[in-house]
Amino acid sequence: MAKDYKKLAEGIVKNIGGSENVSHLEHCSTRLRFSIKNQAKVNVEELKKTSGVLGVVQTGTQTQVIIGNDVIEAYEEVLKLGTFEAGGTVADDKDSKQNVGLGAKALDFLVGVFQPLVPAIAGAGILKAFLSLFVLLGLLQNTNPVYILLFNAADAALYFLPLMVAATMSKKLNMNQVVAIAIVGVTILPKITAALAEGFVVGGYTLQNIAYPYQVFPALLIVTVLYFVEKFFNKISPKAIRIFFVPMMCFVIVSPLALFVLGPLGFNIGQLITTFILWLYNTLGWVAVALLAAILPFMISMGMHKALLPYAVSSITNAGFEVLYMPASLAHNIAEGGACLGVAFKTKNENLRAAAISAGISGIFGITEPALYGVTLQHRKAMTGVVAGALIGGLVIGLAHIKAFVAMGPGLAGMAMFVDPTNPSNIIWAFVGFAVSLIVSFAVSFVLYKDEA
Structure with missing residues (x-):
């Protein structure tokens, strides 16, 4: 029997407080993620009772509705029921009364x-x-x-990660996306990359040689x-010239800052975080993986x-591998599947x-929310x-010093x-x-496990 995604979407939108209560909507592999203007308008109990909803999680400004493997179909039906703005934060919304x-x-x-x-990132990484x-x-x-064609095609998703x-x-900050992409793109221009490698001197100051891709x-x-x-x-710009004056001033001010200050600072922050995590892993080793799992x-x-995702992406793009979050996720994901099959x-x-x-089969394949x-x-x-x-699976994985080379939910596939x-x-x-985890x-x-009376 086919699922009624329209009815599911109507129930979700109604109990989320209507489309007017949503400042941003997106989905991941199993969840609809609503950025909410006023959490008081969300009827959590009715959301949980909606047929097709596996669970509801509220964290700060977000209400996450867990759907499972049908999330894309549900997302498409939800989009038909209102105008859901991309971007915008609670802090910018005057109607928001929640203290977050x-x-x-x-x-x-x-x-x-x-x-x-x-x-x-996951699709490109698994292809590689x-x-x-x-x-x-x-x-x-x-x-x-x-091999050369497919490997470089997959590499593009990581090479252009800054863009x-x-x-x-x-998009999240409700800015001019094209201008943002163009200014960040300055850092990966071939001529800029070559100039940095040769020793780019501006006003007597030599810019740090960094590969920004x-x-x-x-x-x-x-x-x-x-x-x-x-x-x-x-x-401050007059409306008559805003269309070109604002982007021009953004290029004039932010582009030099990107190469002089922001780019080097961001690069060194990323290196520092990766170094710290690797130090933590090398110090605690298998204990860290097991406890996180x-x-x-x-x-x-x-x-x-x-919150661990930026680190994982940065580690894989900088060090070429990741040793904590993805290996721990493997132990946890498979354990979810095994526990469900035991039940x-x-x-x-x-x-x-x-x-x-x-849910057990989904967990074994890396999708754990249904479980x-x-x-x-x-x-x-x-x-x-x-x-x-x-x-215990995390102990084995940690002791073996397993490395992950893709940022995705680990599973059989x-x-x-x-x-x-x-x-x-x-x-x-x-x-x-x-x-072992299974x-x-x-x-x-x-x-x-015992059935409850």
Whole structure:
């Protein structure tokens, strides 16, 4: 029986407070993410009762409606029911009466900037991983024209990452997107890159030689300053000349700042964060991976895991790999799937069994929200299985020093993200961690779970 996505969308929009209560809408792999003007108008209990909604999470200015694998169909139907503005923040909305903390605003901002980047980064990254796997197995040569074409096509999503950050961030801040992309683009112009490499001297000052492609933090700082410059000149500029005067002044002021100050500062911030995480990992090692894996279900339930995404993207683009968040996510994701399958085998409730089987399969493939909100958060014994499987699987993964080479939700379909051409055992140990997380979580859930009276 086909699902009624129109009815689902109508229920969501009604209980979210109507389209007029939404300042920004986007979706990830399983959730509709609404930036809300007034959270008091959101009817959370009715949202949870809506058929097709797996759960609701409120964090600061965001209300996240968990849909599961049907999120794209639901998103398209929601868009038909109102005019949902892209960009705009609660701080800019005069009708907003909620008192939102700085941390919640920062998390909402990070999600708005980085979440739209994930599909392109993950798709490109997994393609590169499969190409590396084919070379490792001798099925393809890295001199093959097909390999060269596809590898460079996939690399484009990372090479132009500064421009992609400029696009999503300017959209979130309701700025002129084209101007933002163009000004950030100054940093990756071939002539600028060549001049920096040769020693670009301006007014007796030699600019720091930085390769800006693949970078995240320089673009974040550049667009932040651009936001205030654009806002200032929009305010003082006569309307008759605003169309060209404001962009011109943005180029004149922000472009030099980008190369003199903002770009180097952002680059060094990114390097510092990556260095700190690597130091933490090298100091705590397997303990850090295991502990993060064990607490991930609670972080995800509150949306806090998204705060780790900028680090993961930066680490992969700077160091070429990531050793903490993605490996821990592998242990957690598979543990969610194993725990659900344990419940499915134990329960006598037909509806729960069907939901647990579907959620378990999704979890094994890296999509955990159906498992988390449909099964494990609702059943304490099942969550015990998740934590146990994630912790022990995380121990194995941490001890093996597994590296991830793609920023995406790890699962069976994306295990190529652990292919290391210089270390073939990396993916082998990733599968070992996969198996340990699955077996432990399944066993603990199967033994402990009992149907409630």
